[in-house]
Amino acid sequence: MGEKGKVSSFLNFFKLGDDDFDDFYDDPYESDVDDKELRKEEKRLKKEQRREEKRSFSRTPYDDHEDDYENEPEYSQKKNTSKGAAQSKVVPIRTSASDVEVCIFKPANFGESQEVCDILLGGQPVIVNLEGIDVEEAQRIMDFVSGCIFSIQGNMRQISKYIFIFSPKTIDISGDYIKNVAENNEGISIPTLSKEF
CATH class of the missing domain: 3.30.110.150 (SepF-like protein)
Incomplete structure (x- = not known):
């Protein structure tokens, strides 16, 4: 046996031959899983778009930080800009004696x-x-x-x-x-x- 034969037998013994690495990338099962995940993601995005179209509330933009409620929309109240609303005062109301x-x-x-x-x-x-x-x-x-x-x-x-x-x-x-x-x-x-x- 020559030196090449000894080296290749040594590499084959430890499973370090070139043909062993090719098996990792040609797995047909992985492509099926990737296709399924892509289809699920597309369906989820379509549902999300439909929900967005149905909502009629005005929303405020999300903050950039991550939190547990990241996907929940934030709603804001529409403000009345008339002069009467700007000048109104909050007055406490006392309960009547009948209460x-x-x-x-x-x-x-x-x-x-x-x-x-x-x-x-x-x-x-x-x-x-x-x-x-x-x-x-x-x-x-x-x-x-x-x-x-x-x-x-x-x-x-x-x-x-x-x-x-x-x-x-x-x-x-x-x-x-x-x-x-x-x-x-x-x-x-x-x-x-x-x-x-």
């Missing part, structure tokens, strides 16, 4: 004081009747509800010795018979209930 509902609540234990706070957070005033409840339990309820009133900057008024009305900041309480619990305007003072139940 306000007062809840009357007589908690049986401290666990029910959370319900009173939920009603207050919902924007409704609550009348709480603490008559007939253990003094320590009633004081805990008052402490809890007073904390809620303080956090929402609401109002607390005493109707009788053991009946109180609590309201959110947006609802005013007035009347001759109602006594303001916080006589000094420095904040809320929590009434201490006596043991005379």
